[in-house]
Amino acid sequence: MDTTGRNSMTKPVPEAKSATTRDRILGAAAQVLSLKGYAATRLSDIADLAGLRPPAVYYYFPSRELLITEVMVVGQLRLREHVETELAALPDSTPPMDRICAAVQAHLQVALDLSDFATAVTRNSGQLPDEVRARLREESGAYLALWRDLLATAKAAGAIRDGLDLRAARMLVMGALNWTPEWWNPRQGSLTAVIRTAQGLVRHGLGTP
Numbered sequence: 001m002d003t004t005g006r007n008s009m010t011k012p013v014p015e016a017k018s019a020t021t022r023d024r025i026l027g028a029a030a031q032v033l034s035l036k037g038y039a040a041t042r043l044s045d046i047a048d049l050a051g052l053r054p055p056a057v058y059y060y061f062p063s064r065e066l067l068i069t070e071v072m073v074v075g076q077l078r079l080r081e082h083v084e085t086e087l088a089a090l091p092d093s094t095p096p097m098d099r100i101c102a103a104v105q106a107h108l109q110v111a112l113d114l115s116d117f118a119t120a121v122t123r124n125s126g127q128l129p130d131e132v133r134a135r136l137r138e139e140s141g142a143y144l145a146l147w148r149d150l151l152a153t154a155k156a157a158g159a160i161r162d163g164l165d166l167r168a169a170r171m172l173v174m175g176a177l178n179w180t181p182e183w184w185n186p187r188q189g190s191l192t193a194v195i196r197t198a199q200g201l202v203r204h205g206l207g208t209p
Contacts, residue, residue, distance in 0.1 A: 022060045024050045026117075029071045033120035034181070038068065038127040069132045072124070075117035076136060080143045082110045082118075096154035097207055101199040103150055107177050108195050112184055122178040147174060154206070161208045173202055 028049035032041050043064050047054040061067035086106040087099060094102075110118040128136070147170050154160045160169075177198065184194060 018060075021050075021052070021056075025052070025057055025060055025067070026071055026074060029067050030075065030116040030120045033068065033071060033124055034116045038124045041068065043067070065129070065132060068124075068128075069135050071117060072121050072128070072132065072136055075119075075121035076140060076143060079107065079110050079118040079121065080146060082106055083143075083146065095159065096150070096157045097159045097203055100150050100154060100206070101203060103147070104173075104177065104198050104202055105195045108180060108191070108198060111177065111181055112191055112194070119181050122181050125178070144170070144174075151206075159208065160206050164206065169206060173206075176201075 025046065029041070029046045031049060032045050036045070041064075043057050044054050046067070047057050050057070057067070061070065083103050083106040086102055090099060090102060111122050112119070125133075125136075148166075151160065151166050151170055155166060160166070180194065180198075184191075
């Protein structure tokens with residue numbers, strides 16, 4: 001018992017330590033989600049990976065759904081920011097189709113190698129309940145808009161052949177990219193090979209002869 005009469009267990013957690021623990025929980029949740037999927041993810045697994053007791057997780061996230069939602073929001077944000085950063089680093093003279101291929105590379109780098117958060121998003125988006133999907137729509141919309149602009153710019157420049165439905169093309173490309181974590185195995189083919197193959201399919205599937 002401290003001098004104020006409160007048990008030491010009820011003392012406020014220092015802000016820096018609290019933020020660090022919260023980030024550790026989020027990272028553990030992203031890893032479990034990326035490996036096990038939404039349905040099989042348990043708070044006890046997340047707590048074990050984070051080095052905490054399960055009740056400690058509830059201190060930071062009152063429910064499993066809120067924790068998973070936060071992981072998915074962070075994952076979508078990190079994916080979009082990485083793609084935006086890679087595109088911003090390209091010279092202004094970069095042809096539109098090369099920009100699309102750069103976005104393909106950046107997306108796959110994050111989804112397959114750089115971030116458990118992004119992998120959690122791509123592997124679990126189709127399994128989420130409606131209330132979680134609703135929270136994700138805004139961030140998802142921002143990333144869809146990025147790809148919509150890439151394809152529209154390429155179309156206006158004559159880099160995409162006539163007769164293609166740009167919306168269908170965008171959804172097919174993103175669907176293929178998002179499905180990659182479900183089948184890719186680094187022991188059966190390199191990340192570089194996957195990226196180059198995806199870029200070739202996109203370039204020749206969308207581009208003018």
